[in-house]
Structures are given as structure tokens and as C-alpha cells.
Amino acid sequence: MRYIKTIDDITKDGQVTFGEGYEFVADADQADAILMRSTDLHGYDLPESVRAIARCGAGVNNIPVEEYAKRGVVVFNSPGANSNAVKEIVIAMMVLSSRGALQSMQWVRDNADDPDIYTHAEKAKKAFVGHELKGKRVGVVGLGNVGSKVANACVQLGMDVYGYDPFISVEHAWALSQEVQRVATLEDLCRGCDYLTVHVPSKADTIRMIGAKQIDMLAPGAVLINFSRETIVNEDAVDEALRAGKLSWFATDFATPKTVKMPNTFVTTHHGAGTLEAEANCADMAISELKDYLENGNIANSVNYPTCSMGKARAASRIACLHANVPNMIGQITAVLAKDNANVQRMVNESAGENAYTMFDTDEHLDDETIEELKRIPSIYRVRVIK
């Protein structure tokens, strides 16, 4: 039996299924793995029993991924699984900030008791005249799973679309419409934009990347949209720009003490991934990542360890070593195996940044002393006997 602890409501109805051989536990110190969403794990007392964490969603700034790597804990996310949901709500924010639809509906509610409302609505409507997205210039910061979909949707709406992403993946470059014009700097992107929407992870080089300088370069009365993380924009600069009329609207998914009091601001409850479809997609992806790791040692979509697969564990024994990406690790591992006269059927070694992963199948089970000796190799963080 394998044990799973869930943190957060993974889906609206609370239903998540791992299938046979798995049980949910209330206490993390009985768990082999954690399934979670946005709870902040910085400072969390992660028990030794936990070997893997799957974040149902994209952003992992709530998890100390490097610290966990050094403890031999693999952290997964679910890239792309909620990106369509975010794309749709971002387009909604563009429309809502341009058409006065919310204000128009509010007028109707406020005048609900007027028996002649039909006639008066005809007169009132001019107060809510807006403008169309077609032909307007939009800048998209970050062309990953969400940004590339937003950019393509904007092209389909007839907008003049610019994109900035110095680290764009080949996969997303292929997915991007040829109509999206790529620029080399954030400043080139911002210049003259009617809409600016940000889709980058929260990390050292993106924190407060949108501030007064970038906002000043936008077209007068531009709309700023942040469905990434609250850290990406300088809230003081946005507030000032809204009050000065430099920005006409700000749409953000993050209710902070500051954003909730800003003028002309739509604030949602971190709701970008809030669709039944996105929740199901994220849970499915995260659960299959965890199961393949726990049962076979295979790693896919990890944010702190390399992708690595040897298929199903069919040999007598499968061992995985999580270790630092430093010289002579394979030499030291195979020296220990040689002492035990173990016959290795297959072996893989992959690295990602500071961390590496070595997995091997052997003809026979290794004895306990051999496993203990593997654990004593300097720079090995964890040894897993998978089978």
C-alpha cells in the first residue's frame, strides 16, 4: 500500500482517485507523497517519509523546490493542464475592461424597479460605449503554456500581437501563430501597447518586472492584466498610474490589501484555473506523475529533477539514487554494486541543474548492506528501493 496526503482542495467536489494500492492519510508523516495546489510550503515541516510532491497547477513559487531536491524529494507540476482556463479568463478581462459591460449590468440592477426601464436603458446606454479589441495592440509577456494561447487567441480576435519571451521553448515557438511579432526586450514590447498581459513564473528576474518605467511606455489609457502572480507587478506604480489615468484598467487575479482598494481594478480570487476541466486535467496529470514515480521511479514534469524513464519496473530489483550533479557519481555507485557482484541489466543517468538521478535494474535483489553503502556515498541525497 502507498499513502497519499492531500493539501488544498484538489477539485471542487473533493474527488481524487489514485486507484488500487493507494490510501489517503490525514497526517503527512505517514505519507509517501503529497498532492497539493497553492498552499505555501516555505517553512513547512516536511516529514522524511515524503518522497514526492505533485503540485496540481503550473506555478511552484509556493514550494522550496531546491531545498526539497537536496532532501531527495522530487517536485512535479502539471504544465499546460490549466492554461486554457487562464486564456479564457484573460480574454474575458480584456473584453470587460473595454466594453463597460459590468457597469451596464449594474445600471440595469440599480434601475430594476423602473417600470419604463426598457426606454430609459436606450438612453442610458451611451454611458457605457467602449471600444473593440480588433486592431488594438497587445503585448504578451511570457510565451509558455498560457502566454502562447493568449497570444494566439488575440490574433484570432484581429489584434496586433507582440510577444516577449527570451527563454521560449521550441514546443511553444512552434505553437505560436506566425502573426505574433516577437520582440527582444520588455521595453520594445511595452512601447505603445493598448493591452499588456503577463504570463511568467514568479522568480528573481520577474519579480516586479512591470513597474513605472514599463507602464509609462504603454499607450495612454492602456489596460494591464496580471494573472501570473502578485509579485510580478509593482502595485504602487500600478495604483499611481490608475489614479493618473495613465492606465484605464488593471485586472488581477490576486487580492492583496492594496489591489482590493485600487480604482478601476478587477480583482478575482486567484480564479484563473477555476474551471472543472482545469482541475480535472491538473489532478489527472499530477496523479499519473506521482504513480509512475512511486511505482517505477520514472520522472516526468519535475521542476527539480531531470526527466528520466526506464518504463515499468519488471526486473527483480530497481533502485533509484537522487544525488548532486557532480563528477564521479556513477563511478562510485557502480563500485558499490561491483562489491556485491550485482549484475546491472539497465542503467540511466540524467541531470538537471544541480541535481541528478541514476536508476538501475539488477538481476537479483541487492542486500541491505549494499543499499546502506549506496546511501553513504557523499552527495547522494536519497536511495530508493523501488522493487
Ligand SMILES: NC(=O)c1ccc[n+]([C@@H]2O[C@H](COP(=O)([O-])OP(=O)(O)OC[C@H]3O[C@@H](n4cnc5c(N)ncnc54)[C@H](O)[C@@H]3O)[C@@H](O)[C@H]2O)c1
Ligand atoms: N492565475 C492562475 O490561476 C494561474 C494559472 C496558471 C498559471 N499561473 C501563473 O502563470 C505562470 C505562467 O504559467 P504557464 O503555464 O504559462 O507557465 P510556463 O512555464 O508554460 O510558461 C512560462 C513562460 O515564461 C517565460 N519566462 C520565464 N522568465 C521570463 C522572463 N524573465 N521574461 C519573459 N518570459 C519569461 C518562460 O520562458 C516560459 O515560456 C505560472 O508560473 C503561474 O505563476 C496562474
Ligand SMILES: O=C(O)[C@H](O)COP(=O)(O)O
Ligand atoms: O500556478 C497555477 O497553476 C495557478 O496559480 C493555479 O493555482 P491553484 O491551483 O491554486 O488554482
